[in-house]
Amino acid sequence: MNEPAIAPAVRRVDERHRYEIGVDGVRAGLTAYRDRDGQRVFFHTEIDDAFAGRGLASVLVREALEDVRSSGRRIVPVCPYVAKFLKKHEEFADITDPVTPEVLRWLETALAR
Structure with a gap:
């Protein structure tokens, strides 16, 4: 008998x-x-090759964005995957801010620390 699959966490x-x-x-x-x-400010998303093709990136980003909403923060989608996800999921539009040159400069400095 097969063991039931454990849901991603x-x-x-x-x-x-x-x-x-x-x-x-x-x-x-x-x-x-x-x-x-x-x-x-989301800037990078990755799924290990061994887990590709299972829809895990979508699960990950959805739950991350729901956590952002519950914390009262806003989303800035520098990461191309997060930006693509948001175009398909308008339920997060009310808490999404645009990527601006100022945000990109700030992020570059923050990541250099």
Whole structure:
């Protein structure tokens, strides 16, 4: 008999500035962010090759954005995947801010630290 599949689990890892998605206790991917003045600036999302094609990036980003909403922050989608996700999921439009040159300069400085 086959064991039932364990649902992917998303957790926020504040000390590493990212959300991680795990499958069967193994980290399968992440979406990275930095916080700025009430905004959560997402700049990178990746899913490990061994877990590709399972829709995990979508699960990860949706749960991360729902966490942002519940925290009262706003989303800035520098990450191309997060930006693409937001175009398809207008339910987050009310908490999404545009990517501006100022945000990009700030992010470059924040990541250099």
